[in-house]
Amino acid sequence: MAMLELKNVHAHYGKIHALKDISITVNKGEIVTLIGGNGAGKSTTLKTISGTLRPSAGQIFLNGEDLGKYPAHEIVTLGIVQVPEGRRVFGQLTVMENLDLGAFTSKDKKRDAATVEKIFHMFPRLAERSKQLAGTLSGGEQQMLAMGRALMADPKILLLDEPSMGLAPVLVDSVFATIKTLHAQGVTILLVEQNARMALKTASRGYVIQTGKVILEDDAKKLLENEMVKKAYMGD
Amino acid sequence: MTKTQSLWNHGVKIGAIGGVSVLTISLIGMVQMFGKRFIVADFLPMGVAIALILTILTAYLAAKKTSIPDKSIQLANSVISGLMTAGVLSMLVIIGRSIKLRTVFVEASPQLYNILTGGIQGAGGIIFLLGVGLLCGVFAGILILLNDLWRKLIVNALATVFVLGLLQELIMPILKAWDLGVTNYIAELFYAMNGLTPMGAILAMIIFSIIYLSWYANREKIKKGYGDLPKETQKKTKYLGLLILAIILIVLPQVLGLFLSEVLTIVGLYVLLGLGLNIVVGYAGLLDLGYVAFFAIGSYVVALLTSPQIFDFGLNFWQALPIAVICGVLAGVILGIPVLKMRGDYLAIATLGFGEIIRILVLSDFLKPWLGGAQGIGSIPNPNFFGFHMVKPQHIYYLLLAGCILVVFISLRLKNSRLGRAWMAMREDEDVAQAMGINLVATKLLAFATGAGFSALSGAIFASKIGSVYPHSFNVFISINVVAIVIIGGMGSLPGVVIGAAVLMGLPELLREFAEYRMFVYGVALVVMMLLRPEGLLPEQRHKMALHDEPETEAKTAA
Ligand SMILES: Nc1ncnc2c1ncn2[C@@H]1O[C@H](COP(=O)(O)OP(=O)(O)OP(=O)(O)O)[C@@H](O)[C@H]1O
Numbered sequence A: 001m002a003m004l005e006l007k008n009v010h011a012h013y014g015k016i017h018a019l020k021d022i023s024i025t026v027n028k029g030e031i032v033t034l035i036g037g038n039g040a041g042k043s044t045t046l047k048t049i050s051g052t053l054r055p056s057a058g059q060i061f062l063n064g065e066d067l068g069k070y071p072a073h074e075i076v077t078l079g080i081v082q083v084p085e086g087r088r089v090f091g092q093l094t095v096m097e098n099l100d101l102g103a104f105t106s107k108d109k110k111r112d113a114a115t116v117e118k119i120f121h122m123f124p125r126l127a128e129r130s131k132q133l134a135g136t137l138s139g140g141e142q143q144m145l146a147m148g149r150a151l152m153a154d155p156k157i158l159l160l161d162e163p164s165m166g167l168a169p170v171l172v173d174s175v176f177a178t179i180k181t182l183h184a185q186g187v188t189i190l191l192v193e194q195n196a197r198m199a200l201k202t203a204s205r206g207y208v209i210q211t212g213k214v215i216l217e218d219d220a221k222k223l224l225e226n227e228m229v230k231k232a233y234m235g236d
Numbered sequence B: 001m002t003k004t005q006s007l008w009n010h011g012v013k014i015g016a017i018g019g020v021s022v023l024t025i026s027l028i029g030m031v032q033m034f035g036k037r038f039i040v041a042d043f044l045p046m047g048v049a050i051a052l053i054l055t056i057l058t059a060y061l062a063a064k065k066t067s068i069p070d071k072s073i074q075l076a077n078s079v080i081s082g083l084m085t086a087g088v089l090s091m092l093v094i095i096g097r098s099i100k101l102r103t104v105f106v107e108a109s110p111q112l113y114n115i116l117t118g119g120i121q122g123a124g125g126i127i128f129l130l131g132v133g134l135l136c137g138v139f140a141g142i143l144i145l146l147n148d149l150w151r152k153l154i155v156n157a158l159a160t161v162f163v164l165g166l167l168q169e170l171i172m173p174i175l176k177a178w179d180l181g182v183t184n185y186i187a188e189l190f191y192a193m194n195g196l197t198p199m200g201a202i203l204a205m206i207i208f209s210i211i212y213l214s215w216y217a218n219r220e221k222i223k224k225g226y227g228d229l230p231k232e233t234q235k236k237t238k239y240l241g242l243l244i245l246a247i248i249l250i251v252l253p254q255v256l257g258l259f260l261s262e263v264l265t266i267v268g269l270y271v272l273l274g275l276g277l278n279i280v281v282g283y284a285g286l287l288d289l290g291y292v293a294f295f296a297i298g299s300y301v302v303a304l305l306t307s308p309q310i311f312d313f314g315l316n317f318w319q320a321l322p323i324a325v326i327c328g329v330l331a332g333v334i335l336g337i338p339v340l341k342m343r344g345d346y347l348a349i350a351t352l353g354f355g356e357i358i359r360i361l362v363l364s365d366f367l368k369p370w371l372g373g374a375q376g377i378g379s380i381p382n383p384n385f386f387g388f389h390m391v392k393p394q395h396i397y398y399l400l401l402a403g404c405i406l407v408v409f410i411s412l413r414l415k416n417s418r419l420g421r422a423w424m425a426m427r428e429d430e431d432v433a434q435a436m437g438i439n440l441v442a443t444k445l446l447a448f449a450t451g452a453g454f455s456a457l458s459g460a461i462f463a464s465k466i467g468s469v470y471p472h473s474f475n476v477f478i479s480i481n482v483v484a485i486v487i488i489g490g491m492g493s494l495p496g497v498v499i500g501a502a503v504l505m506g507l508p509e510l511l512r513e514f515a516e517y518r519m520f521v522y523g524v525a526l527v528v529m530m531l532l533r534p535e536g537l538l539p540e541q542r543h544k545m546a547l548h549d550e551p552e553t554e555a556k557t558a559a
């Protein structure tokens, strides 16, 4: 059974029909990527999964359970955690406070402390800056913090929205390395990316979406070879 | 040509700004109005002091903004600025003395010109005025040239004199109240009937300088010494400080007398209001401009339940108080529900509407049989404390003090609680907060409810203090005052609220001439604060960090 399943999901912003019959499955332990151009509906898809935007039709299941009955703020407790587009760290709060808020729903203080240790081990920069205001971090550091904050919620499935956006090539590499590390630790990942090449190299399967519709789905390797994908999303 | 122009640019421009500022406060009558109140008796009226401060401040800025680090050019700029300011005023005097400006500017009187020219007629007066401007410029220039220590010393010493002079009516009675030989002697040494004595002013500066310098010389030692003290002793020192503060707060109304205690109760009411709004605006980031609504609800509930006038429920204050607070909390929730989806400016406008709706409802003829309409409700009994009637402002003061302590305690606890963290996250980014598991609806409503409860508490005490409630007591200015208190004090900061309330509500009461210019000074104070100290007078630490580059934190992280 699929871990996460979107079944014929539609979503609207007022009159704008942003998602038109999207069906996606993510199996446990997979990295699945969602690629597409600007305004295709990638972020909207993630928003419907994490409940901040409700589908106007269709259903979303986590381990076979319909998410429709959960209010947005409870979805994180099911293990669905999002790293939003553009990082969106809490700029006026310190790094440590940001991490604390990531564990808002957690009741296990001991585990939280251990997670902080783990995150600081993974991103030593954050440890050095734990008392600094998040808004004063560099873009790369903010991305680390956004990921760290999401990890604090103990994700079963992590939704990453363009984690490589606006980062220098070295940092892009390190972001993707982190994604692989997390995956190796057993986190299932749904990755939205503009950097289609890197995303498809990292993922096992991929979906291509365009103007709110899935136009292609396949193994990541095959998508990498696909002429249309190459032309449209890899600039070949 | 352009080169030289750019050299003196700042002096001319900023000096002109200074001139226009002093011109403004002259033409609206502030200089004359405050001419009767002396900082230093018979020597330096407050109006003149303010004009001088403005002149020096702008001259200082002119020198500081000069990009060329050459000291003589900086000095020249500050002198030019001082002269420009005086020049603008000279024009006023020259024009004003030859044609009648009073038909347009009521305050452009011969007395004003006499104040500006030191009472000298003709060209001599203009020379005097320009001379004063020159001196201000030179003084500001010297401040720029001095090192940090001396500049701070001089500025703070002068500020001490200004504050001591300003607060004469507050300090004198306190000294006299003891009626001891020593205190009477000190009072007479420092104060004449109308301001500091020249001797007192000089003494104040000397005493301040000695304290400041000895602190400065030993500051490392003191800081380190305190840091080295065992934790136990540090804790004890802290408790000792709190104890002293408590004693001062308890003794205060006894030494202050009737009028000043009255002022204190007004400050106290606004501290309560400010602490409540601080939760809504400072913690949760919801700009509520209709905050007066809950103050009104608290007042009216107490009025209806305790006054024999309309319903004669016959409850006493203590029975009515919790009901008033509960009604406030409920109103906070009810008014919160429709604005749940609103943010920022939209929220501000919507809540502004609510505040007015409540006032107009209370005023309406329709509800008159129940709420008393424009005549309001009178005969509200004073609180009764175990048979003791709390009639005097001093008694109400203790009631407010207890309320403030309770509310401060709750605020502190909330800030570090789970709810406090949820408010912080919501203030920063609602969507992300929600994605992290924060229930936005509950979190928002709790903020509105808590703030409203505190406001209703303030309103309840207000009603029983003045004994009657009228719709016009609950106008939008109360909301604006409270917002100003929270912003000027420092958003999210509890000491900030207290200081903000003391400065914005207490000072105007002490300087009664001020009343006319209250809103003007508020406006100016808000603009200046937002420019120079956007984080407020006593900011919460994080705002300070965010709004100013703090070399300390950088140094720490670099290390
Ligand atoms: N809050 C909103 N209100 C109205 N329309 C929106 C909103 N957010 C997104 N849209 C619209 O929905 C469509 C899909 O947007 P979405 O943000 O999902 O695109 P995306 O694939 O993430 O693009 P990008 O790669 O640029 O981030 C776009 O046409 C966009 O204009």
Ligand SMILES: [Mg+2]
Binding pocket: A042, A043, A044, A085, A161
């Ligand atoms: Mg997007």
